[in-house]
Amino acid sequence: MSKVYLRNYTFRNIDKMFFCAEEQTQYGKGAITPFYHNPDKKIKLFQGDALSILKKAPDNCIDMIFADPPYFGNQSGLIIKRNDGHADTFDTQKAQWAYSKSINYQFEFHYTWLKEAQRILKKGSTIWVTGTYHSIGIVNVVLQDLGFKILNDIILHKRNAPPNFKGSCFRAVTETMLWAKKDSSGKTKFNYKAMKELNGGVQMKNIWEYWAEKNPFRHPATKQPIVLETAILAGNSN
Numbered sequence: 001m002s003k004v005y006l007r008n009y010t011f012r013n014i015d016k017m018f019f020c021a022e023e024q025t026q027y028g029k030g031a032i033t034p035f036y037h038n039p040d041k042k043i044k045l046f047q048g049d050a051l052s053i054l055k056k057a058p059d060n061c062i063d064m065i066f067a068d069p070p071y072f073g074n075q076s077g078l079i080i081k082r083n084d085g086h087a088d089t090f091d092t093q094k095a096q097w098a099y100s101k102s103i104n105y106q107f108e109f110h111y112t113w114l115k116e117a118q119r120i121l122k123k124g125s126t127i128w129v130t131g132t133y134h135s136i137g138i139v140n141v142v143l144q145d146l147g148f149k150i151l152n153d154i155i156l157h158k159r160n161a162p163p164n165f166k167g168s169c170f171r172a173v174t175e176t177m178l179w180a181k182k183d184s185s186g187k188t189k190f191n192y193k194a195m196k197e198l199n200g201g202v203q204m205k206n207i208w209e210y211w212a213e214k215n216p217f218r219h220p221a222t223k224q225p226i227v228l229e230t231a232i233l234a235g236n237s238n
């Protein structure tokens, strides 16, 4: 594939865009094996505990990070029966990682992985971290305390988000995505031109609105491809 069409935008450097830093660098002791490898597109996927996998990557080797870490917001363990066309049921009891934890636990969790993420990012490179109100405040504080430079808080507005099933508070239709640079030094990797082009020639705002497609994965936190595609395009300077 030589061209990728993202709405009206044509990305011509697709090989460069999907270049894996891992191809260039040797992992140290305890090398990990990808569970998916597509040599044509130079894509490798690794699966495991981020707290240990990130430690195996060398310093300053990653062009961009997108993370959707646990929100630690689940309190009830309900099995939600849905009829909004997204998925039939979502069993929150299976997602033990999502259960609410102490504030101390959450700080330690986010400090641990974000410290490693910062170490492996290249100079000027950025990280995108999504979250709900349960988690994003803590992530924001940790990012700042580690010396990341927060560039934007992007509001993801899912226009067809599901209702509040219990009718106990407002219907939640947004998530926040923090976009931050490794630190204050260096030129930020930002494909401003592509973002403007994507937005019909007008500077793109920090509110991204979209209609979610039917979610085949039965997980309400699944991110839409358009969100990831836009972030990947934005975080790679042309």
Ligand SMILES: C[S@@+](CC[C@H](N)C(=O)[O-])C[C@H]1O[C@@H](n2cnc3c(N)ncnc32)[C@H](O)[C@@H]1O
Binding pocket: 048, 049, 050, 051, 068, 069, 070, 071, 097, 219, 221, 222, 223
């Ligand atoms: C908010 S959900 C994000 C779901 C994601 N957007 C998706 O569509 O699969 C948080 C994810 O973090 C994963 N997770 C929790 N603890 C982890 C850890 N220590 N290392 C790697 N992943 C972890 C969970 O399995 C879950 O898939």
